[in-house]
Amino acid sequence: MSRLGSFAGDKMKTRGRKVRGSAYLAVPFVLLAFVATASTAFAATESTSKTAIFARVTWKVVKPGDAVDFDLQITNGARLGEDPVTYDLKILDLPEGWQEKFFYQGEQVKSLTLKPGESLTVTVEILTAPNSSTGIYQLTFMAYSWMAEYASTQSLSVELREPIREINLVATFPGIVAQVGETVQHSIVIQNRGESGESLRLSALAPEGWSTRFITQDKSEVSSVYLAAGQSITLALETETTDNATPGGYTLTVRASSEDGVVNALMELMIALREKENVSDFDFVSRFPEVTAEAGKSLTYPITLRNLSANDQEIILSVVTAPEKWKTAFKSGDTEVTRITLNPSQSLDLIFQATPPSEVSVGDYSIVVEAESGSTVKQVVFKAKVVGLYKLDVQPSTLYTSVTAGNPLTTTVKVTNSGLSPVTTLSIQVTAPSGWDVSFSPARALSLDPKDSYSFTVTVVPPSNTVAGDYLISVKALSDQYVSDEVQLRVTVEAPTSWALAGVVVAVIAVSLLIFIFKKFSRR
Template identity: 30%
Template sequence: MRNYSFTLLAVCFIISFVFILASPAFAQGIFLSTDYPGIVVKPGEKVEIPLEITNHTSAARTVNLEIVEGPKGWETNLKRFNREVFKALVMPGQKTELDFEVDVPDDVEKGIYKFVLRASSRSIASNLTIEIKVDPEGAAGTSIVTDYPVLRGPSDARFQFSVDLVNESSYEQMYSLSAVAPPGWEVYFTPAYEDERIASITLDKGATKGLEVNVKPPRFVKEGEYPIKVKALGSRSSAEADLKVIITGDYELNLTTETGRLNMTAVAGRENILKLRVENLGTKEINDITFDASEPQNWRVKFEPERIKSLAAGEAATITATVIPASRAIAGDYAFTISASADGAYDDFELRVTVKTSTMWGIIGVLIIAGVVAGVYWLFQKYGRR
């Protein structure tokens, strides 16, 4: 009886020793593992599952990596430092880390999906099964939250959305921030109550960070609604938020000279030409634009054309102004206002005019003096000899 008990004890010891030797820690091979063989995700989410390859042999091993099984329509990769890998060199008794990246389809149904990964080196192989549970309500990942997803204003306004980036996962994540906006729109991110622009941010597990999404539309953007999608792509999960800017129409005229100079030289009593430029800087068409001048007394200012029927947003037109100073205007500097006005829009500028008297009076004066001199000469010739 004693011999039987001793034999049974010896058999149990041998079996236990065999199981210990067969365990990964003592296995003479390679072992592919993860701390998270089952995770919960949302449809459309992008996740990364950390993996480890352990080399239990006495020599360095070049390990081939592959995904041997997975559902159709899912995009998967094995990566390290954002690079896709298919082989890894693992030193004896050491570990090498990599990530299993999974893009969950947007239209995937709720359920559990199985993936099988394999690490092999010559005749040694290790398989790892990972299960991903898709649950639109139960996944903890990343979210972008805002109380005011729609802002309204004119095209020359700057819009600022306040959002919260929330890391709902149980691990630290670095997020890359980006936005999809209409062509010509400028979008950038800043931390709340700060001015520094950022393109990425790191959040601890369970942390929330306030961000400002700053939006600047093009100068002449038309009225309408413009969607903007902001994204936070994390190292293990990501999130998106839909924002919207509503551009309201505005009227704005700009009137100046064609050269930009606000002064001219004019001759008294004569027509003096000045080219003007009127531009619609608003976002709405401006109709029935008229021109006026507060010229000095006895001056005249004419415009050609006198009226512009319509001017579309962003367009400009040239007008000819004819300035006629009074014929008896004294030489010197004069100033008056030229304006353009329409329903809801107005602009003006002050024009400085340097007046010169006409050379005709100088010619007449010279002729009078010449006549007087000639008369004196004639009288001297006729009566001077007597």
């Protein structure tokens, strides 16, 4: 057996060495001895090895019984043209009860074959023994072949210790002011700052008669939570105070405890209760306080009035503020109302109607309405979004005209903004038969206000060889906001005068020829 083979065999039989207890002070000396021994043993190999091993991470921390893995890159440094090399994989100094596995691309392997210059990355998985003592274990990964010059090693370190466990509770607003009888919500953050996952039981100690519960962001009630290492979660602690509580300061104690009771986190929260304010005698609400409508159309908002008292309530309705020239009304069916009487616990649905003027500009508007009963006043703010109502009408100066082939035809097209909102970049589009020349002026108008009109001069020229007959020309208006319907203009094309004279001459000749023939044969 070669020197390398003998040394590798001896190393495979050796138990891993561990640094522990008071021996920590001797760690540098042990490591130096280990390095010196390895250097001497592998001197013949490492100094001339054609194999390189690289590991980005060589030290990992786990608890006894856990698995740890390292990624190692093996490179065959032989020159091109040499034969591929098969490497056996081994962990030297493996402690008793530990297990090793090697994986390449998810498949478990025991050896690899590399071509000259080729590199592959293998994953070394080491399963530690549950009964291993805590401390630092020095291991050696070896990739070797039957040829000593292809063997190489990489030192690895595994530190066994129990994971750090730490739970923290944080509240951005630990003190909240509320009225007697109200339900209070504290936002709390539970953080797992340890190195292992924790299942935590949650509890809150509150004054007698008060109730508490932990609520997630999706409104679920929970009593425990699991957090992975480094994970945190935000919960709401909902505390329901009693109606007979005395105004003053109160303390809540929040606790998060691990299942084994080893890890605990406590946090105190404060609630300052003040006297309960007078409750409104009625509700005045709207389910849809924001409405969008086209300019010129009415906006409607549903309103619900509800008597919360044990007595009849007379409620007066009014508009506090509204845009200028807007018409407003409270309606029950088709009847306008300004004063409502409700029996105890009775509710009534109304409609608030707002109608903007026809010249209203596109934009957002607000209307504030009010309901008053005795000393209680409730307000609702309605939002109105008015969008443009656009329409363009096209009117040619005539719907029927005629022109001689080859001559220009000029007509006027008037475009009227019949909508309720201005339009911009106004122009027209003229479609004529193929081969006809079409032009119009001006090219465009920058804008056109509602009810205003703008005229375009359109010129079309049919080719001189156009066959006489009726033709259609289509015109439509264009703007940034709206495109009108097409309007058609009927054009009768007549033949040029020269062609007409030629026709007359031909007709005269034909008639003369017929007369001549008739006279000649009638004499016989």
